[in-house]
Amino acid sequence: MHWVEFALQGVRGFLPSVRVSLKPGYWTLLPNTPGAPLVGLTSELCFPDGRGGDARYASAEGGNTSKAALWIVGRDRATYRILRELGRSGSLYRVNASTRGHDLVTEEPTEMAQFLRAQVGFPPRGRYETLFTFTAGQLPSRRPKRSAGPGARPGGAGATPAPETPIDPAQARSRLAELEKELVLSSEVERLQFRADGVSAQVFQLETKVKSVLALEQDLAEAQRGLQQTPTVESLGLIPDIVERAKGFSALVARVDETLARLEADRQLDVVKSPTAAPLQRDARFWAGMALGAAALFTGATVTGPLKYIALLDIPAFGLAALVALKRVEDLQWAEMAVRRGDRLGDRERLVREQFESEAQPVRNAMKILGVEQPHEIVLALEEHGRWAGKVADLEKRVQSARLNPEYIAAATQLAELRAEQESLNARLAEKGSYVRDAREVEREMARMREALAPAPRRVSSPGVPAASGAEGLDDFTTGLMSAAADLLTVDVPTLAARIGERCAQYVSALTERRVEGLEFTYDGQGLARVGGKQIPVAQVAPRDMDWVWLGLRLTLLERLVSQEQMPVLLEDMATGID
Structure with missing residues (x-):
């Protein structure tokens, strides 16, 4: 599956009218204003739920109706057009190869989402956003950090303990x-x-x-x-x-x-x-x-x-x-x-x-x-x-x-x-x-x-594996990525880990300039990084290498996924998220 063309009218962050024809390959799109929501808009187009969540992408200037259209070639080699009036109705068409016209498939959001999954070849929305989209907000360093325990050290063993932010117990219980x-x-x-x-x-x-x-x-x-x-x-x-x-x-x-x-x-x-x-x-x-x-x-x-x-x-x-x-x-x-x-x-x-x-x-x-x-x-x-x-x-x-x-x-x-x-x-x-x-x-x-x-606090991990909590309270991102990829590849996590271990080590070692030598996984997908000849949970990797380890794993999984079935991959404003 790949994109053929997309057209936007009155969409926030883009020119008033945009139409771009695409061929298989790499494309760089420069939005009219920083932070143009291409990933979010694509998710709303390809995974309709009928709740009107795409209305937030409509231009605030008013005037004409905000519209978005996407032409894609599906798994069945047929060309489809997804047309949405942001915040309103949407429809799915099949391009007639003989007349070059558009034959209506459905206008019902639930039926459209089911058709795009079963016939066109889209994975579930969560899997697609997790594995085939890259945004700065997905970087581990940009995610909310958990509060570290009293014994946690920001730099590993022998480092100065990180100061705790005091939390009012009453507020915590209310929030709980x-x-x-x-x-x-x-x-x-x-x-x-x-x-x-x-x-x-x-x-x-x-x-x-x-x-x-x-x-x-x-x-x-x-x-x-x-x-x-x-x-x-x-x-x-x-x-x-x-x-x-x-x-x-x-x-x-x-x-x-x-x-x-x-x-x-x-x-x-x-x-x-x-x-x-x-x-x-x-x-x-x-x-x-x-x-x-x-x-x-x-x-x-x-x-x-x-x-x-x-x-x-x-x-x-x-x-x-x-x-x-x-x-x-x-x-x-x-x-x-x-x-x-x-x-x-x-x-x-x-x-x-x-x-x-x-x-x-x-x-x-x-x-x-x-x-x-x-x-x-x-x-x-x-x-x-x-x-x-x-x-x-x-x-x-x-x-x-x-x-x-x-x-x-x-x-x-x-x-x-x-x-x-x-x-x-x-x-x-x-x-x-x-x-x-x-x-x-x-x-x-x-x-x-x-x-x-x-x-x-005390966390229980896999047998023989240290607790996966970093010095700054970062969660282990490997479990979710491995589980999502294993589901799409229809294999279990240990099998997937055995297949990608060598390639993942190449990516991680190159991206971190050999500060992290490789990445291994437990039976449930928890990541273990090799640093200085030792294995440590991924959550305890140094902050400057955390994003690179995440990117190495993402690229490794992406290679494996697209080799099985082609899928559009979106990278949105990634250069500003990694030092």
């Missing part, structure tokens, strides 16, 4: 009574939180079982909406066979075009074959025959002797004129027949067009009602209802079968009960207050109060 009440409250909150975490884990597991049915129900609802929205023949008031007409519209157009083309071809053929009947009085052949015949007849009538037979030439001359006249009559007959045939072709063409219009008009009306431009789109639009109906029927069967599944019935029943319990636990936690100290921290303070009241 308050701490006992606080311990009861802390224990109760811890118990409730433990139960709430367990319920959240169970809810998350059960939701994964019922999500398939919920997804089917969502698909069914969407299909039913699609079925209601798609048009039908009845709802649009169309003729019942409009789909068949639309399917055959192209064939109808082709058939009509072919018929009209054939009629036009016949008409053109008639025009070509039809003779041109010129008027008889304009025909030179007719007048030539008539003139020759009349001349021959007149000559035969006027002359005598053999020349009178010239009159016989009028027969072929008048015959030619008669033939021309007969041809004229025949041409007139053919022209009249062509006109009548053209009229018949025109009537047939008109009938074809009227029939086409009567068949095409319903299709055109359907196209206008549906708002489409092509007849085949009518088919697509009206057949969509049938497809949705088939999809609805199929989904109804699948949903009914899934709901009758015994596993789903049991999971749904248990999920409803757990959600009711989850709401009850969250309400009880809200009643306890937004901030409650850890029970172990309260117990440590109670132990310090009892030591202050006791005349000669």
Whole structure:
């Protein structure tokens, strides 16, 4: 897991608007003002609890809403975006790799925290802050110091005893009574939180079982909406066979075009074959025959002797004129027949067009009602209802079968009960207050109060190990670190100690310039430092080396943890905490 990008708007300690893209590696971020709360803000983003604790990071200048967003690549190689309005709501999105959009995962804080742990790969918040964040406040020298006993010496054996700060017994007893009440409250909150975490884990597991049915129900609802929205023949008031007409519209157009083309071809053929009947009085052949015949007849009538037979030439001359006249009559007959045939072709063409219009008009009306431009789109639009109906029927069967599944019935029943319990636990936690100290921290303070009241405090340590209390009353930090790391690595403390002993000695020796030669651990994780060839509890290490020993152990554990699974590591203002 690693960060990809983060964006801030109106966050205390940063510029009004910040957006930084990150790649795997080392990054140094310079805040606008000293003490910018990057570690705390990150914890609130990645470990939401719904109590509004992130409101303290909002800018005090007002104006726009304070927002923070973080993009991370999870254990499952998917990219997620955590978006929070500081002090208000938050949401978790999964980045869609194909559309580059953001698909909402959840807006519920408890479910978000559970998803980030189970799917993305975050450890519990306490483990993350203890092992993967470095702040100056975590340094042993910056922690509250316990009061030293009468025999404690700040510099070890032979040094001058440290002066005790007198504590009023009455105030100590009063404070102890308050701490006992606080311990009861802390224990109760811890118990409730433990139960709430367990319920959240169970809810998350059960939701994964019922999500398939919920997804089917969502698909069914969407299909039913699609079925209601798609048009039908009845709802649009169309003729019942409009789909068949639309399917055959192209064939109808082709058939009509072919018929009209054939009629036009016949008409053109008639025009070509039809003779041109010129008027008889304009025909030179007719007048030539008539003139020759009349001349021959007149000559035969006027002359005598053999020349009178010239009159016989009028027969072929008048015959030619008669033939021309007969041809004229025949041409007139053919022209009249062509006109009548053209009229018949025109009537047939008109009938074809009227029939086409009567068949095409319903299709055109359907196209206008549906708002489409092509007849085949009518088919697509009206057949969509049938497809949705088939999809609805199929989904109804699948949903009914899934709901009758015994596993789903049991999971749904248990999920409803757990959600009711989850709401009850969250309400009880809200009643306890937004901030409650850890029970172990309260117990440590109670132990310090009892030591202050006791005349000669005595601590019991592991067999053969000196008491882990330093000259200045510092607690042994190794136990908590070793236990947290062992939990994440799923090993016991002795196994972890054996694995890191050599590497830890290298770090500690280098950081303290060989003043501390190494670090070993007891079965319960208590640290023993080798100083001058002797073993002493870590709490008795010289003050100038205490922070370096802590840093050496932290770096050793960090190497081991990130080698198992990558995790972002934050160092906040560490340079000012170590000399």
